[in-house]
Amino acid sequence: MYFGVDYYPEHWPLDWLEKDLDNFVQLGANTLRIGEFAWHLMEPTPGKYDFSYFDRVIEEAAKRDFKIIFGTPTATFPAWLAYQSPEILSVDAFGHQRVFGGRRQYCYNSKIYELYASRFVQALVMHYADCKTIIAWQIDNEFGHEGSDDCYCPQCNLSWHGYLKKKYENIDSLNEDYGTVFWGQTYNGFEEIPMPTATITTHNPSLKLDWARFRSVSLNQFAIGQVDLVRDYKGEHQKVIHNFYGGFFERKYDQNVLAEMLDVVAYDNYPVWGGLRKPISPAHIAMTLDYNHGLKQQNFWIVEQLMGAQGHDVIGYRPRPGQGRLWSWQAMTRGCESLLYFRERTMTRGQEQYCQGLIDADNRNGEKYYEAAQFFKEAKEVAMNWKPLKPAKVAILYGYDNIRSWHEQPQSEAMDFTNEFMRFYEGFHQLNVPVDVLDLEKDFSEYQVVVLPVMQIMTPDLENRLKTFVKKGGVLLATFRCGIKDEHNNLKLGEVVPGGLTDLFGCEVFGYESLYEGLALEVKGSLGDGFVEVWRDLLQATTAEILLTYQDESYKNYAAATSHSYGEGTAIYIGAALSNSLVDALCHKICEASHIQMIHSPQGLEVVQREMNNGRLQRIVLNHTESPLEFEGQIISPYDVVFEECMPD
Numbered sequence: 001m002y003f004g005v006d007y008y009p010e011h012w013p014l015d016w017l018e019k020d021l022d023n024f025v026q027l028g029a030n031t032l033r034i035g036e037f038a039w040h041l042m043e044p045t046p047g048k049y050d051f052s053y054f055d056r057v058i059e060e061a062a063k064r065d066f067k068i069i070f071g072t073p074t075a076t077f078p079a080w081l082a083y084q085s086p087e088i089l090s091v092d093a094f095g096h097q098r099v100f101g102g103r104r105q106y107c108y109n110s111k112i113y114e115l116y117a118s119r120f121v122q123a124l125v126m127h128y129a130d131c132k133t134i135i136a137w138q139i140d141n142e143f144g145h146e147g148s149d150d151c152y153c154p155q156c157n158l159s160w161h162g163y164l165k166k167k168y169e170n171i172d173s174l175n176e177d178y179g180t181v182f183w184g185q186t187y188n189g190f191e192e193i194p195m196p197t198a199t200i201t202t203h204n205p206s207l208k209l210d211w212a213r214f215r216s217v218s219l220n221q222f223a224i225g226q227v228d229l230v231r232d233y234k235g236e237h238q239k240v241i242h243n244f245y246g247g248f249f250e251r252k253y254d255q256n257v258l259a260e261m262l263d264v265v266a267y268d269n270y271p272v273w274g275g276l277r278k279p280i281s282p283a284h285i286a287m288t289l290d291y292n293h294g295l296k297q298q299n300f301w302i303v304e305q306l307m308g309a310q311g312h313d314v315i316g317y318r319p320r321p322g323q324g325r326l327w328s329w330q331a332m333t334r335g336c337e338s339l340l341y342f343r344e345r346t347m348t349r350g351q352e353q354y355c356q357g358l359i360d361a362d363n364r365n366g367e368k369y370y371e372a373a374q375f376f377k378e379a380k381e382v383a384m385n386w387k388p389l390k391p392a393k394v395a396i397l398y399g400y401d402n403i404r405s406w407h408e409q410p411q412s413e414a415m416d417f418t419n420e421f422m423r424f425y426e427g428f429h430q431l432n433v434p435v436d437v438l439d440l441e442k443d444f445s446e447y448q449v450v451v452l453p454v455m456q457i458m459t460p461d462l463e464n465r466l467k468t469f470v471k472k473g474g475v476l477l478a479t480f481r482c483g484i485k486d487e488h489n490n491l492k493l494g495e496v497v498p499g500g501l502t503d504l505f506g507c508e509v510f511g512y513e514s515l516y517e518g519l520a521l522e523v524k525g526s527l528g529d530g531f532v533e534v535w536r537d538l539l540q541a542t543t544a545e546i547l548l549t550y551q552d553e554s555y556k557n558y559a560a561a562t563s564h565s566y567g568e569g570t571a572i573y574i575g576a577a578l579s580n581s582l583v584d585a586l587c588h589k590i591c592e593a594s595h596i597q598m599i600h601s602p603q604g605l606e607v608v609q610r611e612m613n614n615g616r617l618q619r620i621v622l623n624h625t626e627s628p629l630e631f632e633g634q635i636i637s638p639y640d641v642v643f644e645e646c647m648p649d
């Protein structure tokens, strides 16, 4: 297990090095991440490599038995490169070229950039291939973050046409699949096809989906090229990792593709960032951790974990005493096995003066330093005894094409993909039921329950897998707009919704209505009374049982939710965004029927169970609130984490 800090020795006087390292030993750290923004330091002028600075840092670190994760510094290229080859700089959707000065503003399709990056990374990795202290290479930093997955430069235009030509082979099939007959947009050749930059009204939905796929492919091609390069030159003992970021559902970039090529997934865990007034919810944090676990379906590392407030120009909520430790433990319970804090000390110069380190600018070991020390001490004692996470019984599925499609056409002003994804995740989380978060390409056949939120893009392959899953005894829970679109992002002609799945769900969608922000409609039924928002499908049960019915005069004969026995299993269709009490009732009902263990706890108190090497179970109880909460007769202090051992049932 690696525990430590992100260390930027180049930010401080060199004669602080030894004292800093000693202080990290005191902290209980055994690992440092270094180097990931220091390209210029190692190649100050083109082709002139100088690794002496980090040689010295690594030598001192090794004396103290530290292990090192070295970041390939391609997220921040040297100014001389941008000056000499400005065509490497990416262009935004309004045609503005991003200037040197921020970071990650290079174009993934730039051959020149790839050349310089690869030349440097090769030299770096060769230099340290035999270094036993370096145990992993982190490729770049947070690919695609901060909007860097998009670029509309001339090189991207060319690559875009190449991508489409390869995919469609001839222009007639593209015209057919896009339906360019609409508004007379038929193309005579691939070179006529625009990138979706600013226009009047909006671009063709199939084109927009292809563009998002193209962006993801462009990024992954560059990233995987870097992974392959590092693999070619690194030492055998060195792993290849990359640090993924939160907010992944807001991006075009599909992280699953790169994750497959890595030895270990790493995650940068920031439950609060920038001006946020409060952290994202405990369930939302949990979902991001489960997502990262799901990328490779194996334990992951956190290489940036916050302890203090963060932000570039504006900061918001300050993590409360104990909350940094609490979030670290939350991550450990959900499959994190090594954790590094961002960063060792707040930088006093440059863009991140308000990204608080473990030590503040006053350079005294304070509250955050000691909290991290406490966590490292406990983690080494406690988490060492855990077996790796086992697959959960419930899985919730996402697919990037579907997410992209929702981003382009939200259909309701109240629609937000992540909110809809969280709706049922939250229901199970409240019952402390573990849920795996998986890309729909992963095998879900062994789960007991599969949740399919707002899966509007449905392929025949997915239809078949869902039917087989239910036929064999699985419980499927799908929510509104299921299966309305094909893989070209087009509605399905002549098909009743839920497209291709009416026999599975035993219901048909008669019509639909977008419910604007703030509009809530009453529903009633066996799940109780409540309301729905965002959207409603008006359902007619053919062979299904009705769970909820709309109450308004015009549509009181239509169902809002149905449940259907199919083969050995059950297929539940939820035609609208259900209010919390209804979600809770349904999750409860499903767990009860499927004999899935629920642990009842007050709101804000999270309970996770981990199997221990000694055959016993460890219960980790986490209080995410500012008030003391009671759990099974014990009072848990605000933001505290307690551990209990028990026998498995």
Ligand code: GAL
Residues within 6 Å of the ligand: 141, 142, 245, 268, 304, 310, 311, 342, 352, 355
């Ligand atoms: C992360 C990034 C770090 C640093 C940090 C500040 O997203 O990887 O380099 O910028 O945010 O909170």
Ligand code: ZN
Residues within 6 Å of the ligand: 090, 091, 107, 108, 109, 110, 151, 152, 153, 154, 155, 156
């Ligand atoms: Zn570009």
